[in-house]
Amino acid sequence: MSRTNISLPQRSFGETSRIDAWWSQPLIVFLGLLAFVVYSTWAAFQGAHYSFGAYLSPMYSPLFFEAYEHAATGHALFGDWPKWLPAAVIGIPLTPAFLILWAPGGFRFTCYYYRGAYYKAFWGDPSNCGVGEWRKGYRGERWFPLVFQNIHRYFLYFAILFIFVLTYDAFMAMWHAPDGMTYAQAKTDSVLNFGIKVGTLVLIINPILLGGYTFGCHSLRHLIGGFMDKFSGNSGRKKAYDCVSCLNRGHAKWAWASLIWVGFTDLYVRLCSMGVWTDWTIIG
Amino acid sequence: MPQVTFRISRGSTHQDSQFVDYQTDITEGMVVLDAVHQIQEESAPDLACRWNCKAGKCGSCSAEINGKPRLMCMTRMDTIPTDQPVTIEPMKAFPRIRDLVTDVSWNYEVKKRIKKFKPRKPDAPDGTWRMQQVDVDRVQEFRKCIECFLCQNVCHVLRDHHKHDEFSGPRHYVYTAALEMHPLDTEDRIKDVKDEQNIGYCNITKCCTKVCPEHITITDNAIIPLKERVGDEFYDPVRKLFRIFRPGK
Ligand code: SF4
Ligand code: SF4
Ligand code: FES
Ligand code: FES
Numbered sequence: 003m004s005r006t007n008i009s010l011p012q013r014s015f016g017e018t019s020r021i022d023a024w025w026s027q028p029l030i031v032f033l034g035l036l037a038f039v040v041y042s043t044w045a046a047f048q049g050a051h052y053s054f055g056a057y058l059s060p061m062y063s064p065l066f067f068e069a070y071e072h073a074a075t076g077h078a079l080f081g082d083w084p085k086w087l088p089a090a091v092i093g094i095p096l097t098p099a100f101l102i103l104w105a106p107g108g109f110r111f112t113c114y115y116y117r118g119a120y121y122k123a124f125w126g127d128p129s130n131c132g133v134g135e136w137r138k139g140y141r142g143e144r145w146f147p148l149v150f151q152n153i154h155r156y157f158l159y160f161a162i163l164f165i166f167v168l169t170y171d172a173f174m175a176m177w178h179a180p181d182g183m184t185y186a187q188a189k190t191d192s193v194l195n196f197g198i199k200v201g202t203l204v205l206i207i208n209p210i211l212l213g214g215y216t217f218g219c220h221s222l223r224h225l226i227g228g229f230m231d232k233f234s235g236n237s238g239r240k241k242a243y244d245c246v247s248c249l250n251r252g253h254a255k256w257a258w259a260s261l262i263w264v265g266f267t268d269l270y271v272r273l274c275s276m277g278v279w280t281d282w283t284i285i286g
Numbered sequence: 287m288p289q290v291t292f293r294i295s296r297g298s299t300h301q302d303s304q305f306v307d308y309q310t311d312i313t314e315g316m317v318v319l320d321a322v323h324q325i326q327e328e329s330a331p332d333l334a335c336r337w338n339c340k341a342g343k344c345g346s347c348s349a350e351i352n353g354k355p356r357l358m359c360m361t362r363m364d365t366i367p368t369d370q371p372v373t374i375e376p377m378k379a380f381p382r383i384r385d386l387v388t389d390v391s392w393n394y395e396v397k398k399r400i401k402k403f404k405p406r407k408p409d410a411p412d413g414t415w416r417m418q419q420v421d422v423d424r425v426q427e428f429r430k431c432i433e434c435f436l437c438q439n440v441c442h443v444l445r446d447h448h449k450h451d452e453f454s455g456p457r458h459y460v461y462t463a464a465l466e467m468h469p470l471d472t473e474d475r476i477k478d479v480k481d482e483q484n485i486g487y488c489n490i491t492k493c494c495t496k497v498c499p500e501h502i503t504i505t506d507n508a509i510i511p512l513k514e515r516v517g518d519e520f521y522d523p524v525r526k527l528f529r530i531f532r533p534g535k
Contacts, residue, residue: 008381008392008450011301019353019373114510118490128442131493132353140447144486152513152521220506224514232469234418250506 015126017134024130031123034258035116038265042103045268049097051275052268053077055185056175056194057201059268060208062099064167069097076186106164109157110261114220115254117151155221165216168209175205178286197286204270211263215256218249288312290368292321294333295375298384306330307371312363318374319347319358322386334385342499345434349386350375355436355497358386377439390435396454399482403465404473421469427507428464430500431457437494437504443487454483456494456504463508466515480516485509 018024045052045061049069052062058077068078070089083089083098090096110116121127128135143151178197179188188194216222227233227243249256273279290312297303308325319337326333338344340359347358352366352373366372380388409416437456443449454462462479465471479485490513492505502508518525 008448010379010381010448013378013446019350019375021352021367021370114490118492118505121489122491127489128446128491128493131440131491131496132350132355132445135442135446140443140449140487142443142484142487142489144484149486149521152517155514155517155522220510221514221517224511224518228511229515229518231467231471232418232421234420240420 012138013134015134015136016129018132020130020132024133028123028126028129031119035120035123038261041265042268045272046097046099046103047095048272049095049099051272052099053185054201054271054275054281056178057205057271057274058171058174059271060168060171060264061103061268062097063171064102065098066101067098070095074186076184076189105157105160106264109154109161109216110257112151112154112157113257114154115257119254154219155225158216158219158221161216161219165209165213168212172202172206172209175202195286198284199281199286200284201270201274201281203284204267208260208263208267211256211260214249215253215260217246218251218253218256219246220250220253222246223250288368290321290363291371292325293371293373294322294325294330294385295373296333296385298382300376300378300382303382305373312368314364316363317359318349318351318356318361318363318366318372321363321372322358322374334383334387336387343432345432348377348434348436348439350377350439355440357434357436357499360499377435379439379441379444380435390438392450393433393435393438393455393457396458397461400454400458400462400465401473401475401478403468403471405470406472415470417469424467424507425464427502428460430502431460432500433457434499436497436499440493440497441488442491442493447487449484449487452484453487456488456509458483459485459488459512460502460504460508463512466512476512476515476519479512480520485512485516488513 042061045059050072052059052065052069053075058065058075064079065075065077066079067081067083067087068074070083072083074082088096122129126136127140141148143149176196176198177194178199179185180193180195183193223243223246226246227239230236230239233240233243270279274281288311289309292308292310293305294308295303296306308329310321310324310328312321319340322333322335326335335347335358337347337359339346342357342360345357348355349358350356351358351361355377358374374386376382376386377388380390380392383389405415408414435457438444441455443453444455462475462483465473466475488509490505490510494504495502495506498504
């Protein structure tokens, strides 16, 4: 880059002439993300109440194995917690959530929107536009570890698979066990009955919001057509690019809506399973 | 309309400057640049400010109004609170020449180092090309840039970390994206985007997008697509593997 002797004074932390409440937005983002991280970590450690009848919490889906010493819920793909998997690692319990949460977690962590948001809210890099930073040195995303943000597209591939899994969960949330039978038993006997309950709607909304978020991903926008310099003569690609671009314009909103809904879906399933909430029937 | 106090930063360097208060009458329809001109006329004939078009098109009157990077000629007085002093400061990411005027020539130097437009061979015997509108839609957004350098000014990589020697800044990613995405262009600038322009310093905080008076979606439409193209070439392990096995491609 060009070498010009530019000498500028070092600005101090929080230095700004802005008169608006510039701190409010990063504070809201900080509290929102912190609340989600705390809740989801807590929920992942529970290893219980992750399903209620036909519903499976998105934080445990796909459910490879039931949690250690957990009764069959009818949702596990490969049955009980296997002997070759430890129930705890150095005293920290291992639950089925940890087998899968790295994928959506990594997807969100490396998402362009969240990056911009948490660099501001958690790192103060900067706290907000035009506000002085507390740190003197800066390496950006050029070096280890943040250079790994560039593998976002690989998390995207997993995230797309998760959309299918959660859509399947939403479909299965329409089929309930008859009274007096456990869901696992009714599923094995193929005697599930159609019904729409409040929980069904909660589980249907989930993949819709996640789809809006995932299919508006910047990496997808690039991979589906953004990498090209010429769209003419390829109207299919152009349409796909326009669709992704359209979702992409609201990416931040989709990111928040889907995040909140994932948390709420887990909470709904959990509280129903604990007997705190009643899952009202709408049809069926 | 009432008398309003303007707190204007004066001095010939950023290090050695002070705020001076001026009062002037505000009338309907005035913009901040009008107020500055009125102050020059009434009480501070030596107050330096740069302007040309007063129509938001020349990009000369960039400044910081109440701490926000804005064009003075496009900031209407009825959009800012006047019950407290209105601060006006020069841009902070460039050396100050005097008062509200900064030396933005660094930007022109940076631009010169970006590889120029290199079109493919003409499509027609008369030396002309054929393009479809759909192929230049994206690039047209970038062509709206008026080089006000407000995006450069707000970018913390320049403003706080003073990486002028390494980082070319959002305005030049817009310029590079316009060339890279051009359907006729044959040059490859992606390695330079990574190693010379150091796009990795950008942490996509979108401050540049927020201040652009031309409403160019700098981060989403120029910077992130360039980061993805850098990713294709340098950070995608599967693509790298393919390249090893298909060297000619
Ligand atoms: S998005 Fe990148 S270029 Fe724009 S202001 Fe932020 S760090 Fe600078
Ligand atoms: S991109 Fe926008 S803010 Fe940046 S120099 Fe051009 S017009 Fe100004
Ligand atoms: S950029 Fe947000 S999900 Fe990919
Ligand atoms: S005077 Fe030309 S942009 Fe303000």
